[in-house]
Amino acid sequence: DTGVSQDPRHKITKRGQNVTFRCDPISEHNRLYWYRQTLGQGPEFLTYFQNEAQLEKSRLLSDRFSAERPKGSFSTLEIQRTEQGDSAMYLCASSTSTWGEQFFGPGTRLTVL
Amino acid sequence: DAKTTQPNSMESNEEEPVHLPCNHSTISGTDYIHWYRQLPSQGPEYVIHGLTSNVNNRMASLAIAEDRKSSTLILHRATLRDAAVYYCILRDSVRNTGNQFYFGTGTSLTVIP
Numbered sequence: 001d002t003g004v005s006q007d008p009r010h011k012i013t014k015r016g017q018n019v020t021f022r023c024d025p026i027s028e029h030n031r032l033y034w035y036r037q038t039l040g041q042g043p044e045f046l047t048y049f050q051n052e053a054q055l056e057k058s059r060l061l062s063d064r065f066s067a068e069r070p071k072g073s074f075s076t077l078e079i080q081r082t083e084q085g086d087s088a089m090y091l092c093a094s095s096t097s098t099w100g101e102q103f104f105g106p107g108t109r110l111t112v113l
Numbered sequence: 114d115a116k117t118t119q120p121n122s123m124e125s126n127e128e129e130p131v132h133l134p135c136n137h138s139t140i141s142g143t144d145y146i147h148w149y150r151q152l153p154s155q156g157p158e159y160v161i162h163g164l165t166s167n168v169n170n171r172m173a174s175l176a177i178a179e180d181r182k183s184s185t186l187i188l189h190r191a192t193l194r195d196a197a198v199y200y201c202i203l204r205d206s207v208r209n210t211g212n213q214f215y216f217g218t219g220t221s222l223t224v225i226p
């Protein structure tokens with residue numbers, strides 16, 4: 001399968017713990033996006049990378065959130081000191097151009113107890 | 114990016130055409146109209162996009178009003194696999210800050226066998 005992959009698919013954690021998610025984009029895609037989706041809502045943009053550079057961050061991305069894409073390939077999204085309000089689906093997408101089609105992964109569902 | 118307005122839900126009978134409307138009265142001249150859909154428990158997937166002229170692809174057709182303040186996604190023969198949430202999104206083709214999509218809440222399509 002050459003699509004976007006995300007790991008893990010599900011994560012249950014206790015409030016206050018740190019969690020890290022991984023996204024592997026389609027190999028030739030230099031643009032990578034993170035979104036968050038809560039129940040009944042559409043995905044909300046979190047951050048965007050072009051190669052290894054993080055070019056844009058949403059105001060939704062609080063200080064507890066950090067994302068990296070160290071070699072311009074896979075990306076990680078870390079949430080420190082998780083809160084119950086962080087429970088959501090975290091989606092990753094990649095593309096070859098800024099305005100082109102975005103290809104989404106299956107998402108990581110986070111539940112904070 | 115300019116916002117869009119879509120009905121919360123629609124129903125269609127299987128094998129009949131479906132017309133999903135979207136209003137975007139504040140659209141600018143450089144905004145592309147994108148449609149994505151999200152099947153249950155999956156990430157969004159690209160359907161179609163256009164600027165001014167009507168567009169067709171293997172999945173759907175996009176009819177754009179002459180004043181571009183509204184558009185309609187047309188599924189020519191709805192199948193049970195088309196049951197999903199459909200998002201109409203505007204993307205600015207000029208401003209580089211338009212990297213993210215604003216999904217809104219979309220239209221939940223139910224297909225009745």
